[in-house]
Amino acid sequence: MHVQLLFVTPDAEALIARCARVSHRSASQGLEDDRRLIRKLLTLGHESVLEHAVATFEISGISRACANQLTRHRLASFVQESQRYVDVRDCALVRPPTFSDEDWAEAQALFEQAKNLYQRLLAQGVPKEDARFVLPLGIETRLVVTANFRELRHILRLRLDRSAQWEIREVARRMWRLLYVEAPSCFEDLKELAEEDG
Ligand SMILES: Cc1cc2nc3c(=O)[nH]c(=O)nc-3n(C[C@H](O)[C@H](O)[C@H](O)COP(=O)(O)OP(=O)(O)OC[C@H]3O[C@@H](n4cnc5c(N)ncnc54)[C@H](O)[C@@H]3O)c2cc1C
Numbered sequence: 001m002h003v004q005l006l007f008v009t010p011d012a013e014a015l016i017a018r019c020a021r022v023s024h025r026s027a028s029q030g031l032e033d034d035r036r037l038i039r040k041l042l043t044l045g046h047e048s049v050l051e052h053a054v055a056t057f058e059i060s061g062i063s064r065a066c067a068n069q070l071t072r073h074r075l076a077s078f079v080q081e082s083q084r085y086v087d088v089r090d091c092a093l094v095r096p097p098t099f100s101d102e103d104w105a106e107a108q109a110l111f112e113q114a115k116n117l118y119q120r121l122l123a124q125g126v127p128k129e130d131a132r133f134v135l136p137l138g139i140e141t142r143l144v145v146t147a148n149f150r151e152l153r154h155i156l157r158l159r160l161d162r163s164a165q166w167e168i169r170e171v172a173r174r175m176w177r178l179l180y181v182e183a184p185s186c187f188e189d190l191k192e193l194a195e196e197d198g
Contacts, residue, residue, distance in 0.1 A: 001061045001094075001167075003174035005182070012053035012149065012183045013038060020049040035185035042189065050149035050186060057175055060142040063094040066167040067141045073155050076147035084129035087122070089115055093138045097166060111136060149186050152179060160193040 009015055017034035020041060021027070028034055041049055059070075071078050093111045095104055114134050121131040147155065152175070158164065159172035176194040180187045 001170060001174070002059070003171060003178070004058045005055060005178040006058050006144065007054075007056040007146075008179075008182045009053040009055070013185055016049050016053055016149070016183075016186070019052045020046075038185040042186075047150045047153070050153065051151075053149045053183065053186070054146060055149070055152060055179060055182070056144060056146040057178070058142070058144050059171060061092075061094070061140050062143075062167060062171060063138045064141050065137045066094075066165070066171065067143055068137075069159075069165065069168045070143070070145065070155075070171065073147070073151065075151040076145050076155065078143055078145050080143040081141055083132040083135070084127075087128060088132065088135065088139060089119060091140050093136065094140055094167070096138075107138070111138075149179075149183065153187065153190070156187070156190050157193070160190060160196075162196070 013031065013034050014028070017028055017037045020037060038049075041047070062070075067080060070076075071080065093108060095107075099107060114136060117134050118131050121134070122128065156172050156176050156179075159168045160176065161169075164172070173194050176187060176190055180191070180194075
């Protein structure tokens with residue numbers, strides 16, 4: 001799995017605080033002052049100011065099962081590699097940590113069979129969009145996601161939780177780490193969840 005931050009609003013904390021200060025006509029005394037204001041707003045549940053900053057991630061090497069979960073977040077914007085257009089013969093299968101070596105060897109053998117059938121179907125002139133029906137949910141995919149900080153906090157709160165599946169939880173952890181570096185005051189309250197084991 002690879003999670004890369006493609007873009008984040010520059011000086012996001014300063015921008016968020018600048019926007020928030022419009023409501024009460026205050027002036028910034030610098031970054032620490034901006035951070036104090038953001039922490040206070042989050043405590044009050046005044047999260048709409050976070051919508052003024054956005055981040056874009058490229059996520060690859062995750063299963064289609066994981067992508068299906070991530071793309072349920074309606075306030076985020078996505079582009080996902082299309083199995084209608086891209087030949088996926090080179091794609092790998094994602095290994096769940098619960099699979100034993102024996103399970104994994106069997107899964108990979110099945111996957112090879114599915115890819116052979118996929119290749120044969122393509123050779124017979126079946127379009128990729130139909131040939132893909134024989135491919136498993138564990139096949140890797142790649143997507144780009146953009147969301148504002150408020151929605152990112154929502155996604156992270158749900159997907160860092162123990163009740164989320166291991167794979168999307170790992171995606172969320174990696175997203176959190178990148179965001180925490182960029183704008184600590186906006187994401188530090190999720191630190192405990194992000195660093196929780198198990
Ligand atoms: C642990 C876990 C298990 C899950 N299991 C299942 C499952 O078994 N089956 C299943 O189908 N899904 C499942 N989901 C997906 C879940 O139901 C949501 O679709 C997904 O988490 C997106 O969350 P959301 O709707 O809160 O967020 P987003 O779509 O990211 O929206 C953010 C927020 O905007 C607001 N919002 C967005 N759209 C609307 C709207 N139309 N009307 C009103 N308010 C809106 C809501 O406040 C929402 O919380 C699961 C999710 C988790 C985290």
